Amino acid sequence: MLPQSSTGLLAALLLSALPANADGLYTKKSPVLQLTPKTYGSLIANSNHTSIVEFYAPWCGHCQNLKPAYEKAAQNLNGLAKVAAINCDEDENKPFCGQMGVQGFPTLKIIVPSKKPGKPRVEDYQGQRSAKAIVDAVVDRIPNHVKRATDKDLDKWVAQNEDRPKAILFTEKGSTGSLIRALAIDFLGAIDVAQHWSFCPGADAEPKIYEGELKKKPITEFLSQFAAPNPDATGEAAGDSKPKSKSKAKPTKNGKPESREDAVENQEPEVKPTQEPVAAPSIPSLETLEELNSKCLGPKTNTCVLALVADPEKANVLSALSEIAHRHSQRGAQLFPLFDIPSANTGAQSVRTQLGLGDSNPVELLAINSRRGWWRRYETANDLSIAAIEAWFDAVRLGDGAKEKLPEGIVDAPQDKETSDHDEL
Ligand SMILES: *[C@@H]1O[C@H](CO)[C@@H](O)[C@H](O)[C@H]1NC(C)=O
Numbered sequence: 001m002l003p004q005s006s007t008g009l010l011a012a013l014l015l016s017a018l019p020a021n022a023d024g025l026y027t028k029k030s031p032v033l034q035l036t037p038k039t040y041g042s043l044i045a046n047s048n049h050t051s052i053v054e055f056y057a058p059w060c061g062h063c064q065n066l067k068p069a070y071e072k073a074a075q076n077l078n079g080l081a082k083v084a085a086i087n088c089d090e091d092e093n094k095p096f097c098g099q100m101g102v103q104g105f106p107t108l109k110i111i112v113p114s115k116k117p118g119k120p121r122v123e124d125y126q127g128q129r130s131a132k133a134i135v136d137a138v139v140d141r142i143p144n145h146v147k148r149a150t151d152k153d154l155d156k157w158v159a160q161n162e163d164r165p166k167a168i169l170f171t172e173k174g175s176t177g178s179l180i181r182a183l184a185i186d187f188l189g190a191i192d193v194a195q196h197w198s199f200c201p202g203a204d205a206e207p208k209i210y211e212g213e214l215k216k217k218p219i220t221e222f223l224s225q226f227a228a229p230n231p232d233a234t235g236e237a238a239g240d241s242k243p244k245s246k247s248k249a250k251p252t253k254n255g256k257p258e259s260r261e262d263a264v265e266n267q268e269p270e271v272k273p274t275q276e277p278v279a280a281p282s283i284p285s286l287e288t289l290e291e292l293n294s295k296c297l298g299p300k301t302n303t304c305v306l307a308l309v310a311d312p313e314k315a316n317v318l319s320a321l322s323e324i325a326h327r328h329s330q331r332g333a334q335l336f337p338l339f340d341i342p343s344a345n346t347g348a349q350s351v352r353t354q355l356g357l358g359d360s361n362p363v364e365l366l367a368i369n370s371r372r373g374w375w376r377r378y379e380t381a382n383d384l385s386i387a388a389i390e391a392w393f394d395a396v397r398l399g400d401g402a403k404e405k406l407p408e409g410i411v412d413a414p415q416d417k418e419t420s421d422h423d424e425l
Contacts, residue, residue, distance in 0.1 A: 023058050024087045025067055031074035033084040037096035044084060044111050046118050047232045048185045050141045051082035051111045052125060052134065055097050057089040060105040065129075072131035073138075079216040079234045080182045081138045108134070112141045140380060144387055145184040146176045147194040150327070157194055165191045165226035172197070174328070175391035179216055183223065186233035191223055197331045280326035283307070283318060285340040292347035293412035295339060296368055303336040303369045303396065308348050310362035313384065317363055320386045324393065335393065336367070354410045365389065367396045370411045374403035 026032045033043065035053065044051045054070060056063040074083035088097035088105065100109065100122075108125035123141075127133045149157050149168070158166055167187075169180050176195055184193035208225070212218045220229060286292045286306075296304040309317045321338050328335040341348045351357075355375065357364055365378035378392050395401050 035084045035086040052138050054085040055088050055102040055107040057105045063106045069131045073134040076135045080178050139178045142181045144181050149194040149196045167193045169195045175394045186229040190227035280322040283321050283338045289347040297412045301370045305338045306366045307340050308364040313363050373406045
Protein backbone atom coordinates (compact mmCIF):
# COMPACT_ATOMS: atom_id res chain seq x y z
CA MET A 1 0.00 0.00 0.00
CA LEU A 2 1.35 3.37 -0.98
CA PRO A 3 1.10 6.30 1.33
CA GLN A 4 -1.35 8.88 0.04
CA SER A 5 1.29 11.51 -0.61
CA SER A 6 3.34 9.46 -3.08
CA THR A 7 0.59 8.85 -5.70
CA GLY A 8 1.33 12.13 -7.42
CA LEU A 9 4.96 11.21 -7.73
CA LEU A 10 4.07 7.76 -9.00
CA ALA A 11 1.86 9.19 -11.71
CA ALA A 12 4.64 11.51 -12.82
CA LEU A 13 7.11 8.62 -13.01
CA LEU A 14 4.70 6.54 -15.07
CA LEU A 15 4.14 9.36 -17.52
CA SER A 16 7.79 9.90 -18.15
CA ALA A 17 8.24 6.18 -18.69
CA LEU A 18 5.71 6.12 -21.54
CA PRO A 19 7.42 5.52 -24.86
CA ALA A 20 8.14 8.71 -26.73
CA ASN A 21 6.22 7.63 -29.80
CA ALA A 22 3.04 8.25 -27.91
CA ASP A 23 3.93 11.80 -28.90
CA GLY A 24 4.21 10.97 -32.58
CA LEU A 25 2.04 12.93 -34.99
CA TYR A 26 -0.03 10.02 -36.18
CA THR A 27 -2.29 7.92 -34.03
CA LYS A 28 -2.79 4.20 -34.38
CA LYS A 29 -6.04 4.87 -36.20
CA SER A 30 -4.40 7.07 -38.79
CA PRO A 31 -4.32 5.78 -42.37
CA VAL A 32 -0.63 6.67 -42.33
CA LEU A 33 1.52 3.66 -41.66
CA GLN A 34 4.03 4.23 -38.88
CA LEU A 35 7.49 2.95 -39.47
CA THR A 36 10.57 2.01 -37.58
CA PRO A 37 13.92 1.34 -39.25
CA LYS A 38 13.10 -2.37 -39.10
CA THR A 39 9.67 -2.17 -40.61
CA TYR A 40 11.01 0.18 -43.28
CA GLY A 41 12.94 -2.79 -44.65
CA SER A 42 10.11 -5.27 -44.64
CA LEU A 43 7.19 -3.00 -45.48
CA ILE A 44 8.78 -0.50 -47.81
CA ALA A 45 12.19 -1.42 -49.20
CA ASN A 46 11.20 -4.99 -49.98
CA SER A 47 7.76 -4.18 -51.25
CA ASN A 48 6.68 -4.53 -54.85
CA HIS A 49 4.56 -1.45 -54.28
CA THR A 50 5.53 2.19 -54.43
CA SER A 51 5.56 4.03 -51.12
CA ILE A 52 5.90 7.53 -49.85
CA VAL A 53 7.56 8.07 -46.50
CA GLU A 54 7.46 11.21 -44.40
CA PHE A 55 10.39 11.80 -42.08
CA TYR A 56 9.16 14.13 -39.40
CA ALA A 57 9.60 15.49 -35.93
CA PRO A 58 6.47 15.97 -33.86
CA TRP A 59 7.45 19.47 -32.77
CA CYS A 60 7.91 20.75 -36.32
CA GLY A 61 5.19 23.17 -37.41
CA HIS A 62 5.38 22.28 -41.09
CA CYS A 63 4.97 18.63 -40.16
CA GLN A 64 1.87 19.44 -38.16
CA ASN A 65 0.53 21.47 -41.06
CA LEU A 66 1.16 18.64 -43.48
CA LYS A 67 -0.68 16.09 -41.37
CA PRO A 68 -4.25 16.58 -42.67
CA ALA A 69 -3.14 16.55 -46.32
CA TYR A 70 -0.89 13.59 -45.70
CA GLU A 71 -3.66 11.61 -44.06
CA LYS A 72 -5.98 12.45 -46.91
CA ALA A 73 -3.35 11.32 -49.41
CA ALA A 74 -3.04 8.08 -47.43
CA GLN A 75 -6.78 7.54 -47.68
CA ASN A 76 -6.83 8.20 -51.40
CA LEU A 77 -3.84 5.97 -52.01
CA ASN A 78 -5.22 3.15 -49.93
CA GLY A 79 -4.92 -0.01 -52.00
CA LEU A 80 -2.72 1.66 -54.58
CA ALA A 81 0.47 2.52 -52.75
CA LYS A 82 1.81 2.82 -49.22
CA VAL A 83 1.86 6.03 -47.26
CA ALA A 84 4.08 5.92 -44.21
CA ALA A 85 5.78 8.16 -41.69
CA ILE A 86 8.69 7.84 -39.33
CA ASN A 87 9.28 9.94 -36.26
CA CYS A 88 12.89 11.08 -36.49
CA ASP A 89 12.74 12.56 -33.03
CA GLU A 90 12.91 9.10 -31.51
CA ASP A 91 16.37 8.12 -30.45
CA GLU A 92 16.18 4.70 -32.04
CA ASN A 93 15.09 6.21 -35.36
CA LYS A 94 17.63 9.01 -35.53
CA PRO A 95 20.50 7.06 -37.11
CA PHE A 96 18.15 5.72 -39.77
CA CYS A 97 16.80 9.18 -40.61
CA GLY A 98 20.41 10.31 -40.91
CA GLN A 99 21.28 7.44 -43.23
CA MET A 100 18.35 8.37 -45.41
CA GLY A 101 19.86 11.81 -45.80
CA VAL A 102 17.18 13.64 -43.89
CA GLN A 103 18.27 17.18 -43.11
CA GLY A 104 15.06 18.95 -42.33
CA PHE A 105 11.48 18.20 -41.45
CA PRO A 106 9.30 17.17 -43.00
CA THR A 107 11.24 15.31 -45.68
CA LEU A 108 9.15 13.27 -48.09
CA LYS A 109 10.65 10.49 -50.11
CA ILE A 110 9.01 8.31 -52.70
CA ILE A 111 10.31 4.77 -52.78
CA VAL A 112 9.89 2.99 -56.06
CA PRO A 113 10.64 -0.73 -56.36
CA SER A 114 13.33 -1.60 -58.85
CA LYS A 115 14.06 -4.87 -60.59
CA LYS A 116 16.27 -5.80 -57.64
CA PRO A 117 14.21 -6.64 -54.56
CA GLY A 118 15.28 -4.66 -51.52
CA LYS A 119 17.04 -2.05 -53.66
CA PRO A 120 14.34 0.48 -54.45
CA ARG A 121 14.87 3.83 -56.10
CA VAL A 122 14.50 6.59 -53.53
CA GLU A 123 13.44 10.01 -54.78
CA ASP A 124 12.91 13.20 -52.83
CA TYR A 125 9.41 14.53 -53.17
CA GLN A 126 9.59 18.26 -53.54
CA GLY A 127 6.17 18.99 -54.92
CA GLN A 128 3.35 20.81 -53.24
CA ARG A 129 2.29 19.61 -49.85
CA SER A 130 -1.31 19.03 -50.87
CA ALA A 131 -3.08 15.70 -50.88
CA LYS A 132 -3.66 15.89 -54.60
CA ALA A 133 -0.09 16.71 -55.56
CA ILE A 134 1.20 13.91 -53.33
CA VAL A 135 -1.30 11.41 -54.70
CA ASP A 136 -0.47 12.36 -58.29
CA ALA A 137 3.26 12.03 -57.74
CA VAL A 138 2.91 8.63 -56.11
CA VAL A 139 0.40 7.30 -58.64
CA ASP A 140 2.76 8.34 -61.43
CA ARG A 141 5.36 6.07 -59.94
CA ILE A 142 3.30 2.93 -59.44
CA PRO A 143 5.17 0.29 -61.45
CA ASN A 144 3.31 -0.96 -64.44
CA HIS A 145 3.36 -4.72 -64.85
CA VAL A 146 0.27 -4.70 -67.00
CA LYS A 147 0.90 -6.05 -70.46
CA ARG A 148 -0.68 -3.83 -73.06
CA ALA A 149 -1.95 -6.35 -75.51
CA THR A 150 -2.99 -5.59 -79.04
CA ASP A 151 -5.23 -7.82 -81.13
CA LYS A 152 -2.12 -9.22 -82.71
CA ASP A 153 -0.32 -10.31 -79.60
CA LEU A 154 -3.16 -11.11 -77.23
CA ASP A 155 -3.40 -14.77 -78.18
CA LYS A 156 0.31 -15.20 -77.84
CA TRP A 157 0.29 -13.57 -74.43
CA VAL A 158 -2.54 -15.81 -73.27
CA ALA A 159 -0.70 -18.90 -74.49
CA GLN A 160 2.58 -18.16 -72.77
CA ASN A 161 3.20 -19.16 -69.17
CA GLU A 162 0.42 -21.60 -69.21
CA ASP A 163 0.52 -22.42 -65.54
CA ARG A 164 -0.43 -18.93 -64.60
CA PRO A 165 -3.93 -17.58 -64.64
CA LYS A 166 -4.41 -14.53 -66.82
CA ALA A 167 -6.58 -11.54 -66.23
CA ILE A 168 -7.41 -9.18 -69.04
CA LEU A 169 -8.99 -5.80 -68.61
CA PHE A 170 -10.91 -4.73 -71.68
CA THR A 171 -11.07 -1.01 -71.72
CA GLU A 172 -11.37 1.89 -74.07
CA LYS A 173 -8.87 3.85 -72.09
CA GLY A 174 -5.46 4.26 -73.60
CA SER A 175 -3.49 4.51 -70.39
CA THR A 176 -3.22 1.96 -67.65
CA GLY A 177 -5.02 3.14 -64.55
CA SER A 178 -3.58 3.01 -61.07
CA LEU A 179 -6.10 0.45 -59.87
CA ILE A 180 -5.21 -2.15 -62.47
CA ARG A 181 -1.52 -1.44 -61.95
CA ALA A 182 -1.90 -1.98 -58.21
CA LEU A 183 -3.77 -5.22 -58.80
CA ALA A 184 -1.05 -6.47 -61.12
CA ILE A 185 1.46 -5.79 -58.34
CA ASP A 186 -0.66 -7.55 -55.72
CA PHE A 187 -0.74 -10.61 -57.95
CA LEU A 188 2.75 -10.28 -59.42
CA GLY A 189 4.06 -13.71 -60.30
CA ALA A 190 0.70 -15.27 -59.48
CA ILE A 191 -1.66 -13.90 -62.12
CA ASP A 192 -0.54 -12.20 -65.31
CA VAL A 193 -2.49 -9.08 -66.05
CA ALA A 194 -3.03 -7.45 -69.41
CA GLN A 195 -5.03 -4.59 -70.75
CA HIS A 196 -6.61 -4.70 -74.14
CA TRP A 197 -8.12 -2.00 -76.25
CA SER A 198 -11.86 -2.04 -76.65
CA PHE A 199 -14.28 -4.57 -75.37
CA CYS A 200 -14.24 -8.29 -74.86
CA PRO A 201 -13.88 -10.19 -78.12
CA GLY A 202 -15.24 -13.71 -78.52
CA ALA A 203 -12.85 -16.03 -76.75
CA ASP A 204 -12.16 -19.69 -77.36
CA ALA A 205 -11.35 -20.80 -73.83
CA GLU A 206 -13.82 -20.49 -71.00
CA PRO A 207 -13.12 -17.17 -69.52
CA LYS A 208 -14.57 -16.12 -66.22
CA ILE A 209 -15.91 -12.69 -66.71
CA TYR A 210 -15.87 -10.17 -63.93
CA GLU A 211 -18.77 -7.84 -64.27
CA GLY A 212 -18.68 -6.11 -60.95
CA GLU A 213 -17.56 -2.62 -60.22
CA LEU A 214 -14.03 -1.57 -60.92
CA LYS A 215 -13.20 -1.44 -57.25
CA LYS A 216 -10.21 -3.07 -55.78
CA LYS A 217 -11.81 -5.22 -53.14
CA PRO A 218 -14.32 -7.11 -55.29
CA ILE A 219 -11.77 -7.53 -58.09
CA THR A 220 -9.26 -8.90 -55.62
CA GLU A 221 -11.83 -11.36 -54.36
CA PHE A 222 -12.62 -12.36 -57.90
CA LEU A 223 -8.97 -12.84 -58.83
CA SER A 224 -8.26 -14.71 -55.61
CA GLN A 225 -10.30 -17.61 -56.96
CA PHE A 226 -7.44 -18.19 -59.37
CA ALA A 227 -4.39 -17.37 -57.26
CA ALA A 228 -3.68 -15.83 -53.90
CA PRO A 229 -2.30 -12.29 -53.84
CA ASN A 230 1.25 -11.65 -52.65
CA PRO A 231 2.10 -11.03 -49.01
CA ASP A 232 2.28 -7.30 -49.35
CA ALA A 233 -0.87 -6.86 -51.36
CA THR A 234 -2.27 -3.48 -50.46
CA GLY A 235 -5.73 -3.02 -49.09
CA GLU A 236 -8.87 -1.75 -50.65
CA ALA A 237 -8.50 1.12 -53.05
CA ALA A 238 -10.51 4.27 -53.07
CA GLY A 239 -11.33 3.25 -56.63
CA ASP A 240 -10.03 5.23 -59.54
CA SER A 241 -12.01 4.12 -62.53
CA LYS A 242 -15.54 4.12 -63.71
CA PRO A 243 -17.22 0.77 -64.05
CA LYS A 244 -17.38 0.88 -67.80
CA SER A 245 -14.91 -1.87 -68.61
CA LYS A 246 -15.06 -5.56 -68.18
CA SER A 247 -12.31 -7.82 -67.12
CA LYS A 248 -11.90 -11.46 -67.71
CA ALA A 249 -9.69 -14.01 -66.06
CA LYS A 250 -8.71 -17.09 -67.85
CA PRO A 251 -7.27 -19.95 -65.85
CA THR A 252 -4.66 -21.93 -67.74
CA LYS A 253 -2.36 -24.82 -66.92
CA ASN A 254 1.21 -26.06 -67.32
CA GLY A 255 3.91 -23.88 -68.65
CA LYS A 256 7.27 -22.41 -68.13
CA PRO A 257 8.03 -19.37 -66.09
CA GLU A 258 7.79 -16.15 -67.95
CA SER A 259 10.40 -13.49 -67.98
CA ARG A 260 9.07 -10.56 -66.05
CA GLU A 261 9.83 -8.30 -68.99
CA ASP A 262 6.87 -9.64 -70.86
CA ALA A 263 4.53 -8.22 -68.34
CA VAL A 264 6.12 -4.85 -68.12
CA GLU A 265 4.76 -1.76 -69.75
CA ASN A 266 6.03 -0.21 -72.91
CA GLN A 267 6.75 -3.48 -74.43
CA GLU A 268 6.39 -2.92 -78.06
CA PRO A 269 4.45 -5.66 -79.71
CA GLU A 270 7.06 -8.19 -80.65
CA VAL A 271 7.56 -8.40 -84.34
CA LYS A 272 8.18 -11.90 -85.51
CA PRO A 273 9.56 -12.56 -88.96
CA THR A 274 6.41 -14.46 -89.81
CA GLN A 275 4.22 -11.53 -88.91
CA GLU A 276 3.61 -8.35 -90.79
CA PRO A 277 5.81 -5.76 -89.20
CA VAL A 278 3.80 -3.23 -87.28
CA ALA A 279 5.05 -0.07 -88.87
CA ALA A 280 4.00 3.07 -87.12
CA PRO A 281 4.11 5.94 -89.60
CA SER A 282 6.05 8.93 -88.33
CA ILE A 283 4.11 11.87 -87.09
CA PRO A 284 4.06 14.85 -89.45
CA SER A 285 6.70 17.46 -89.08
CA LEU A 286 5.83 21.15 -89.37
CA GLU A 287 8.84 22.70 -91.02
CA THR A 288 7.78 26.31 -91.34
CA LEU A 289 6.13 28.91 -89.23
CA GLU A 290 3.23 29.05 -91.68
CA GLU A 291 2.60 25.34 -91.31
CA LEU A 292 2.75 25.61 -87.55
CA ASN A 293 0.30 28.49 -87.56
CA SER A 294 -2.13 26.83 -89.87
CA LYS A 295 -2.13 23.40 -88.23
CA CYS A 296 -1.96 24.27 -84.59
CA LEU A 297 -1.94 27.98 -83.83
CA GLY A 298 -4.77 29.21 -86.03
CA PRO A 299 -7.72 31.01 -84.48
CA LYS A 300 -9.93 28.00 -85.12
CA THR A 301 -7.60 25.10 -84.50
CA ASN A 302 -8.66 22.55 -81.93
CA THR A 303 -6.45 20.57 -79.61
CA CYS A 304 -3.17 19.59 -81.17
CA VAL A 305 0.03 18.37 -79.62
CA LEU A 306 3.42 19.82 -80.47
CA ALA A 307 6.64 17.99 -79.81
CA LEU A 308 9.62 20.31 -79.45
CA VAL A 309 12.45 17.93 -78.94
CA ALA A 310 16.17 18.50 -79.08
CA ASP A 311 18.53 15.95 -80.35
CA PRO A 312 19.53 13.06 -78.17
CA GLU A 313 15.89 12.43 -77.24
CA LYS A 314 14.40 13.21 -80.59
CA ALA A 315 14.22 9.76 -82.12
CA ASN A 316 12.83 8.21 -78.92
CA VAL A 317 10.13 10.72 -78.37
CA LEU A 318 9.03 10.78 -81.97
CA SER A 319 8.86 7.03 -82.13
CA ALA A 320 6.81 6.90 -78.92
CA LEU A 321 4.42 9.46 -80.38
CA SER A 322 4.19 7.62 -83.69
CA GLU A 323 3.46 4.43 -81.84
CA ILE A 324 0.68 6.04 -79.84
CA ALA A 325 -0.86 7.60 -82.95
CA HIS A 326 -0.60 4.28 -84.72
CA ARG A 327 -2.29 2.37 -81.92
CA HIS A 328 -5.12 4.84 -81.88
CA SER A 329 -5.65 4.61 -85.59
CA GLN A 330 -5.49 0.81 -85.49
CA ARG A 331 -8.39 0.69 -83.14
CA GLY A 332 -10.21 3.44 -84.94
CA ALA A 333 -9.96 5.82 -82.03
CA GLN A 334 -9.56 9.54 -82.39
CA LEU A 335 -6.49 11.29 -81.18
CA PHE A 336 -5.64 14.91 -81.61
CA PRO A 337 -3.08 15.62 -84.32
CA LEU A 338 0.52 15.27 -83.17
CA PHE A 339 3.25 17.33 -84.77
CA ASP A 340 6.96 17.38 -84.61
CA ILE A 341 8.34 20.92 -84.62
CA PRO A 342 11.98 20.88 -85.72
CA SER A 343 14.09 23.45 -83.93
CA ALA A 344 14.87 25.03 -87.30
CA ASN A 345 11.25 26.11 -87.50
CA THR A 346 11.29 29.74 -86.42
CA GLY A 347 8.02 29.09 -84.64
CA ALA A 348 9.67 26.66 -82.24
CA GLN A 349 11.66 29.29 -80.42
CA SER A 350 8.81 31.75 -80.32
CA VAL A 351 6.47 29.14 -78.82
CA ARG A 352 9.04 28.43 -76.12
CA THR A 353 9.50 32.11 -75.42
CA GLN A 354 5.86 33.09 -75.47
CA LEU A 355 4.85 30.25 -73.20
CA GLY A 356 7.76 31.02 -70.90
CA LEU A 357 9.24 27.55 -71.19
CA GLY A 358 12.89 28.47 -71.38
CA ASP A 359 15.48 26.37 -73.10
CA SER A 360 16.53 24.13 -70.29
CA ASN A 361 14.11 21.36 -71.06
CA PRO A 362 15.16 19.50 -74.20
CA VAL A 363 11.76 17.83 -74.46
CA GLU A 364 8.56 19.80 -74.53
CA LEU A 365 5.23 18.25 -75.35
CA LEU A 366 2.52 20.85 -75.50
CA ALA A 367 -1.18 20.45 -75.97
CA ILE A 368 -2.62 23.61 -77.43
CA ASN A 369 -6.16 24.56 -78.20
CA SER A 370 -6.02 27.90 -79.92
CA ARG A 371 -9.72 28.09 -80.53
CA ARG A 372 -10.42 27.87 -76.83
CA GLY A 373 -7.28 29.68 -75.81
CA TRP A 374 -5.61 27.14 -73.54
CA TRP A 375 -2.46 25.09 -73.44
CA ARG A 376 -0.94 22.41 -71.27
CA ARG A 377 2.58 21.21 -70.78
CA TYR A 378 3.70 17.63 -70.34
CA GLU A 379 5.31 18.08 -66.97
CA THR A 380 7.01 14.75 -66.42
CA ALA A 381 9.50 15.11 -69.24
CA ASN A 382 11.82 12.75 -67.37
CA ASP A 383 9.39 9.94 -68.15
CA LEU A 384 8.99 9.62 -71.87
CA SER A 385 7.52 6.16 -71.89
CA ILE A 386 4.57 5.47 -74.12
CA ALA A 387 2.46 4.73 -71.06
CA ALA A 388 3.27 8.02 -69.38
CA ILE A 389 2.70 10.08 -72.49
CA GLU A 390 -0.49 8.27 -73.25
CA ALA A 391 -1.73 8.84 -69.72
CA TRP A 392 -1.14 12.51 -70.29
CA PHE A 393 -3.06 12.38 -73.57
CA ASP A 394 -5.93 10.76 -71.72
CA ALA A 395 -5.84 13.50 -69.13
CA VAL A 396 -5.83 16.16 -71.84
CA ARG A 397 -8.67 14.46 -73.65
CA LEU A 398 -10.75 14.04 -70.54
CA GLY A 399 -10.00 17.57 -69.45
CA ASP A 400 -8.33 16.39 -66.24
CA GLY A 401 -5.79 18.73 -64.76
CA ALA A 402 -5.08 22.41 -65.04
CA LYS A 403 -4.92 24.33 -68.29
CA GLU A 404 -2.94 27.47 -68.83
CA LYS A 405 -4.33 30.43 -70.67
CA LEU A 406 -2.67 31.03 -74.03
CA PRO A 407 -0.89 34.38 -73.99
CA GLU A 408 -2.00 37.12 -76.35
CA GLY A 409 -0.33 37.10 -79.68
CA ILE A 410 0.61 33.45 -79.91
CA VAL A 411 -2.40 32.56 -81.99
CA ASP A 412 -1.92 33.43 -85.60
CA ALA A 413 -4.27 36.35 -86.21
CA PRO A 414 -5.40 36.00 -89.82
CA GLN A 415 -8.12 33.51 -90.45
CA ASP A 416 -6.58 30.48 -92.05
CA LYS A 417 -8.28 28.27 -94.57
CA GLU A 418 -6.29 25.23 -93.65
CA THR A 419 -7.48 25.02 -90.08
CA SER A 420 -8.35 21.50 -89.18
CA ASP A 421 -11.97 20.95 -88.44
CA HIS A 422 -11.84 17.82 -86.36
CA ASP A 423 -14.02 17.78 -83.32
CA GLU A 424 -12.96 18.33 -79.82
CA LEU A 425 -12.16 14.92 -78.44
C1 LIG B 1 6.87 -9.49 -55.00
O1 LIG B 1 6.65 -10.17 -56.19
C2 LIG B 1 7.14 -11.49 -56.24
C3 LIG B 1 6.89 -12.03 -57.63
O2 LIG B 1 7.69 -11.35 -58.54
C4 LIG B 1 6.48 -12.33 -55.19
O3 LIG B 1 6.97 -13.64 -55.20
C5 LIG B 1 6.72 -11.72 -53.84
O4 LIG B 1 6.04 -12.41 -52.85
C6 LIG B 1 6.26 -10.26 -53.84
N1 LIG B 1 6.67 -9.64 -52.61
C7 LIG B 1 5.83 -9.29 -51.67
C8 LIG B 1 6.46 -8.71 -50.46
O5 LIG B 1 4.62 -9.41 -51.78
